[in-house]
Amino acid sequence: AQTVTQSQPEMSVQEAETVTLSCTYDTSESDYYLFWYKQPPSRQMILVIRQEAYKQQNATENRFSVNFQKAAKSFSLKISDSQLGDAAMYFCAYRSNNNDMRFGAGTRLTVKP
């Protein structure tokens, strides 16, 4: 079974600075998709960014980018120019072709003004 590991339970960053959240996963499949989701306190889980495993180019969405290392099975999220509204739980997720989506344990990000 696929597993997703987020080794940082908590991270903090100063406003306007850059932070990187780590994620590793374990799979024997070659075709899959990776996601980062954001869950603000008491609010809905929303998609931040998606990466297709067959693409070598790292995905980017405005201030959010990933460092995808397929051989190392690593998928980190970089948040640039951090804003107070970025404070949330961030979940890394793995999905293959069988419709299941598996989540890591999450990283709680605090943004300091």
Added chain:
Amino acid sequence: DAMVIQNPRYQVTQFGKPVTLSCSQTLNHNVMYWYQQKSSQAPKLLFHYYDKDFNNEADTPDNFQSRRPNTSFCFLDIRSPGLGDAAMYLCATSRDTGTGRSPLHFGNGTRLTVT
């Protein structure tokens, strides 16, 4: 706006008293999911529907059941809630494309308290 709606937002039930949580969607997605999320933990997949095909996770307790009467609605039934079933329950949908490319779209969740 197309969305995933969960009702109620907060639900209190008594130990052993059956409870049903509801989810509806206007996205016309063919896959619907139920996740259980306990405080500061990862969402745990309970089961999902691919159209009307029900897919149960191996470790989902028999106490949890689900119904999907049509594309738009899905229900989570907890037959005899225990104190350990207190959690946030998340409903999600996705559009199956034959790959895992489509993201999940989540509702706001229902927070279940068992007294």
